[in-house]
Amino acid sequence: MKVIEEEEQHQIPKKCKSPMHVVKEWIPICEEELKPTEGLEFANLEECENFYKSYAHFVGFSIRKSSSKKTNEGVHKYKYFVCSKQGFRQSSTSVKSSRKVKLTREGCNAMVGFKRVNNGKYVP
Template structure:
């Protein structure tokens, strides 16, 4: 499969992920002489998050002791190997070089896909409506509730209340 841009390939992989039931994120890339040669799109649960150690002042410093973890939060990463690798000769046309579809975790149910970060998207019309509602001094919660009634449910809005907070 051939794509004319990285954004087109990411949109395609995001739509595929939405139908299958997992989230995606942009992975690493390889540049040679300023030309993008390789790009990875991975499952959002790829890899393992490293625990950073902080000193008593809150700085991540290797020389100061004792170390402690700043905050205990669970991670969603479980080492999933699913990915899409794109390669390019000229940096303009990208071809699928490697595709791994095996996951080591459960897929997200259709009813919960609206909570996956890569599946949440607002159209330009929706963003403009939210901006206009914020100009009328409506908060992001009221704007979300208005959009929820307009679209027929919170799962059809395409965002969460916290996403609207970033726009307002």
């Protein structure tokens, strides 16, 4: 078993060729103020996205926007951001031949959800 050096602790695990060998749980080591924790508040969803994007960049992955839920007035009630490699692509059932595309989805489960609270701010 390899001993991890101090500077290597925040690096992501080596990629596997098969999605069947995806790491089930991986908790990155980083500074506490970068981690999404209870008690944080953000004025808008742009601040939420920038916060999670900086956390993800520091620990070694990229993010994309995922699902959301809006109120009848069109205000986001919930918004989720996930790892850009979250999930798996659906295989095409069409007969039409298409060019080969590199697999970019590997089943990563890293995500955060933000909820709008009564004071109009968003919390993780």
